[in-house]
Amino acid sequence: LGRSFIFEALDEQSRRELAEFAHVKRYSSGDVIFDAGTPGQSMMAIAEGSVRVSVLTPSARDVTLTELQAGDVFGEIALLDGGERSAGVHALTNCTLVVLERRSLLDVLNRNPALSIRLIELLCKRVRRSDERMMEFAFMNLSSRLARLLLRVTVAAPGSEEKPLTKLSLSQSEIASMTGNTRENVNRCLGKWQKSGLVELKSGWLIIRDRAGLEALAEEE
Ligand code: CMP
Numbered sequence: 001l002g003r004s005f006i007f008e009a010l011d012e013q014s015r016r017e018l019a020e021f022a023h024v025k026r027y028s029s030g031d032v033i034f035d036a037g038t039p040g041q042s043m044m045a046i047a048e049g050s051v052r053v054s055v056l057t058p059s060a061r062d063v064t065l066t067e068l069q070a071g072d073v074f075g076e077i078a079l080l081d082g083g084e085r086s087a088g089v090h091a092l093t094n095c096t097l098v099v100l101e102r103r104s105l106l107d108v109l110n111r112n113p114a115l116s117i118r119l120i121e122l123l124c125k126r127v128r129r130s131d132e133r134m135m136e137f138a139f140m141n142l143s144s145r146l147a148r149l150l151l152r153v154t155v156a157a158p159g160s161e162e163k164p165l166t167k168l169s170l171s172q173s174e175i176a177s178m179t180g181n182t183r184e185n186v187n188r189c190l191g192k193w194q195k196s197g198l199v200e201l202k203s204g205w206l207i208i209r210d211r212a213g214l215e216a217l218a219e220e221e
Pocket of ligand 1: 053066073074076077078079085087088126129130
């Protein structure tokens, strides 16, 4: 639990107390952890692996909201408001999750304002990101959304010495799901960009050749 931004805020004793009521669950790559619209009383911290959070459109297209990694948590919304799961979560790789039940988490939250603040910060971050995506979906065309996605997922961590990544192994179906579009449209757009030298598609990899060109496209409405 200490690896997670949220639970870092707890002292050792509260963390141990919470861990006593937590249980570990393992999932294989591709497993459904839960579906949107189902009841949920627990929150999960990812100890190992990664998951995809997604919603289904009315025409049953699967749209990725985010991908989460070790140290991230999910399931806080239904746990806190008692409603249904706001999105579905699938394992992208084999995963180990630490599952925290509502009752024990609320007990610890009551005694640890620092933990409540971390949870609020997490929710704020997710609202900001959702607002940004809503703006992209409402006002930007596929090409700008695609450019923004590629820049976002290939950016170096703030303050890190590393150069931004230029090579991605995302499939075109994954990119389509992350930009709320069809694979065919993504394929057409990437093909056009390859011809104009912005990217290169090579043996399953997408290589960014012209970051400045993508940045210019990302600003277009
Ligand atoms: P919950 O609604 O309980 O179950 C689905 C979970 O997905 C939700 O809690 C959040 O943890 C996560 N989630 C839902 N929407 C988003 C989003 N837009 N960005 C990041 N995570 C989300």
